[in-house]
Amino acid sequence: MSIILELLIAGLLGGIFLVAIDLVGSLGPRFLSRKRTVDSSPPSVLNASGPAMLAREAVEAGDRKMARDLAMIGRADAALFKWFKWSKWIFAAVVLLMGSGLGALSTTPGLTLTSVAAVLAFLAPERLIANLAERRRRSVREELPGLVELLNLSLGAGLSIEAAISRTRERSDGLFPALDRALGRLQLELEAGRNREEAFQQFAADLQAREAQTLVNFLGQADVFGAGLTSAFARFTLEQRQSLYLNAERQAGQVPTLMTLPLLLCILPSVVAAIALPGIFGLYRGFLGGLGIG
Numbered sequence: 619m620s621i622i623l624e625l626l627i628a629g630l631l632g633g634i635f636l637v638a639i640d641l642v643g644s645l646g647p648r649f650l651s652r653k654r655t656v657d658s659s660p661p662s663v664l665n666a667s668g669p670a671m672l673a674r675e676a677v678e679a680g681d682r683k684m685a686r687d688l689a690m691i692g693r694a695d696a697a698l699f700k701w702f703k704w705s706k707w708i709f710a711a712v713v714l715l716m717g718s719g720l721g722a723l724s725t726t727p728g729l730t731l732t733s734v735a736a737v738l739a740f741l742a743p744e745r746l747i748a749n750l751a752e753r754r755r756r757s758v759r760e761e762l763p764g765l766v767e768l769l770n771l772s773l774g775a776g777l778s779i780e781a782a783i784s785r786t787r788e789r790s791d792g793l794f795p796a797l798d799r800a801l802g803r804l805q806l807e808l809e810a811g812r813n814r815e816e817a818f819q820q821f822a823a824d825l826q827a828r829e830a831q832t833l834v835n836f837l838g839q840a841d842v843f844g845a846g847l848t849s850a851f852a853r854f855t856l857e858q859r860q861s862l863y864l865n866a867e868r869q870a871g872q873v874p875t876l877m878t879l880p881l882l883l884c885i886l887p888s889v890v891a892a893i894a895l896p897g898i899f900g901l902y903r904g905f906l907g908g909l910g911i912g
Contacts (some may be wrong), residue, residue, distance in 0.1 A: 684744060687751035690826050692799060702743050709739035751826075757796035758827045763858040765794050765801070766833065770851035779847060780808045800824040815841065829858060 688699055717732030768790065772782035783805040787798065794801070800821055807817040818837055822830035833854050840850035 684747060686826060687747045689824075690751040690754050691747070702747060706740045706743045709742065710736040713739045754796055755825075755827055758825050759829050760862070761794045761797050762825075762827070762829050762833070763855050763862065765790075765797055766851050766858075767855045770848055770855065773846075773848050773851070779814070780805060783808070797825070829861075832857075 684702060685699055688702065713736040714732060717728065717735070720728075765786065768786045769779075769782050772785050773779065777785060783801060787801060787805070803824060804817055804821040807820065808814065815834075815838060818834045822834045833850075836850040836854045837847070839845075840847065
């Protein structure tokens, strides 16, 4: 009877915790709108075209971030999306059942620890996907200027944009792993006769990076003012190189600030103790000697 009571308590408390968290996150937009929403953003990985893509209408507002993160790491198939969507509930339920089986719910500390562990298990899948996607976006930002520079060299040699992309993919020898999938799709769309602006818009949407959209904006300006692709690529490469350099300088400037906390908590107390403790012990012995003790 006690095990059943513990399971009921675990289910009640865990349900309250998890529903509250999911209400703030993924379930919030659905509870507020009570209907599926259609994204009005440019075509992206959330459409019905192409292999391993998710239908835009099948992804509700609260789950769209997870779908985009899965697409960013190259795992945008519907089965995996559904598994990750429900895995957080499964992991949290498993933690609560394990806590009940071990008898941890019968005490206040055990109940607290089990609840915290259930919340962490609930948040773990989405955070894992988000971290992997952010790592890939960082790789995209770092690789994109080099890719555009190689494309610009190929265009300067007289190749078309389709031939330049093909030559770059053949000769880059795995230098741009984060861009290869989107670049291959861009090549296929251009060879199939799709409008260049639309193809690059899709390329930027696939990469999900601000720098890729900046490249599309440069290409649009080049078309408006009658400039060539080489000038747009050159401007983009110069700006992105400067941006990466400034970002590196900013990170280097933050090092002294980041070192302040470890210095105050770890290094400074050790140095003070090493300097002051011998003198303190000497005074203590002298004080005891003066009192005739020891």
